[in-house]
Amino acid sequence: MTSPPIAVPWIPPVLYAAVLLGGGYHAAVSDGPVHTARTVGFAAGLVLLLLLEPAEHRRYRHGTPKGVAAALLAARVVLFSVVALLDGSGVSRALFVLVPFTAHLSFGRRAGRLSGAGCVALLVTGYTVGVPHWWVRAAYVSDLLMFVLALALALSMAAVAVREQAGRARLEGVLAELEQSHELLSDFALRVAELSTASERNRVAREIHDSLGHHLTAVAIQLEKAEAFRTLDPPAAAKAVSDARWSAGRALSEVRESVGALRDARPFSLTRALADLVRHLGDERLTVTLEVTGDESGYDAASLTALYRAAQEALTNAHRHGRATRIEVSAAYGESSARLVVADNGRGFPASPQAADRPSRTGYGIRGMRERVELLGGRVDIEDRPTVDRSSGAVVTMTVPRTPLPAGSAGPPPPALSGSWAPGTSTDAIRRRGTG
Template sequence: MASPPTAVPWIPPVLYTAVLVGGTYHAAVADGPVHRGRTAGFAAGLVLLLALELLERRRWSPSTPARAAAVLLAVRVVLFSAVAVADGSGVSRALFVLVPFTACLAFGRRAGLLSGAACVALLVAGYAVWVPRWWVRAAYVSDLLMFALGLALALSMAAVAVREQDGRARLEGVLAELERAHSRLSDYALRVAELSAAGERVRVAREIHDSLGHHLTAVAVQLEKAEAFRELDPVASAEAVSDARWSAGRALTEVRESVSALRGARPFSLTRALADLVRHLGDDRLTVTLDVTGEEAGYDAASLTALYRAAQEALTNARRHGRATRIEVTAAYGESAARLVVADNGRGFGAAPAAAPSGTGFGIRGMRERVELLGGHVEIEDRPATRPTAGAVVTVTVPRGPLPAGSTR
């Protein structure tokens, strides 16, 4: 434990000054050259003590190392003794109350109590050697009691100073820990912001692919059809252009619906959206049917939107890559989960071009990510053309309520 020279810095100088004034006054009023001859040594000792205080504060502020504190305490005891010998008034005995005071600050309460007891024992021993029957002389008994009282007050003040110092150290430790915690929290917040931004980029990319990507693909297919049938079948070509126009309008409508959903406007209806999607996908070469059972009430917009995006992706794959002529869409709302099944009679995913934008690439991956975030799952059965029931079956299941963030079922 180190001695804090600034814990109670005013006590030693005040006591030195009081002893100097008292001893000098006694020497001035006392008769004889002996008392006046001791005054110079008495004053010199007190000046050295003051210089020692100043040296310690300048050299070891804010705290004195334990070894240096022990050396300084020993030097002080020697100077206290020299001043007491040169003092004819006896007032310099009060300097010894600084011994337990300094020891308590430097080495703890136990050291202060032991040094205080040693000072009392030395005073009693001195009385026993030089003052016969001192215990029956009121002046000496009074001096002993006053000295003991001074020691008690000094130890009390030292204990208060030590507690204050410990409290300040603990407070500084708490503040330092708070600074470190604040720094870590700032790092965590920055990391969360980065992860949130990355997650938002993935979500936006998935939304663009599942919504605009689907409709743009449909527009491209319809325009290709219109181009191919322009000379051979003008009516079919016109219908293809009309379907392309509808897909473009539907894409714009879905963008508006997404914005409205973010603003808390009209709720999303999966049944209505599926019926609209199926109605405009069918033509003379493709038959699309829809079967809906149950009620979608009680399902949140995120779950319904995930099923709709899955239907878009599966229909796009079946039409463009699977070259299906018949697609069956089934939506069933159960008490605990909703299930969407899209089955076609096409060539399956294995026949899709490797570079296709949908197929088993980003589209299916985005579908799985969207559904799994809600605690659901996606099953894909790819039946090759060699089997009697050829084609692909995409089954998507989502629970009635979404999972809280970070949870798993």
């Protein structure tokens, strides 16, 4: 199938009209006898050529098999020859210019050149047969040269038309690819938006659980304590109410800090936040100590916040679920990573929940703690082991790199820090004890 462009479709009708006017004018002003039948046949041939044009246009638009294209070209050549024989003016020789033009469009450049050479050979043969010594007559030589020039122009126009069609086809292909790429990008953007929404939903859920959930749990514990000691120990009950009020105020402050972080508020300090948390968590039944080693400057706020939320979750589990009486918190800032350890003497973490008030290693709080730290390229390790006094207990170790790793990458192993998590083993440690 071939589908060349409709290159300047007005050329054939205009050429036919010019040949008709030229031949009619020559017949009208000629001094010889008027050959009516010849003139009518000449005009009829041109009319038939005009009637072929709609078929040529349909071929250009929709494409036709090469056999049909060859038949249409052969019909044109026959009609051109008939018109040229019936034309006494010789103007109809210009019709043969359309032969290489059409052949180039239908069958390619080689066919156009061969048909052009055939037209020149046909004209030379006609001159040789009908005009003795035509090569020494300037008029015939001039006509031949003009005919060759017209053929060259026709072939050039056909080549331009073919290149224009190829360029249009390439442009349409590029536009189709761009449209497809645009659709793919739109689908990709939609999926990214959905994933971003899901990620943000998970982040907000973790924030609510780790921040507000922790403080609300602390408020509930303190209010239960206040109710239990209301008549037995009024000062302890008052202290519990005061601590509950602090936890509620702290929850409100953290909400404000989260909003203020979007407005370039004061940078988050893990050491200050841990000291504040430990100071208000300890009482006469629970001893909480804090040891800080190194300098937290150089760590981004996301890493420090993740460690703080993880510490909140670990402290809540140790206090409320583990029934611990002693909790030791150790924060160490190294050159490449920071490690936070929360160790207690409570009941530890069971592999699977065996009681309603004991969290498992796969509970929502633990899962949220892991997700938050692992998103920064860190890791969380939970271990049940006897403490120094041979009671049961749990050790939660959280490690984050100084420069956050890409999400989903495996975090580094816990670094070897100087000393252990137990307080008093580092000379530059900052130790704080909540005593109630």
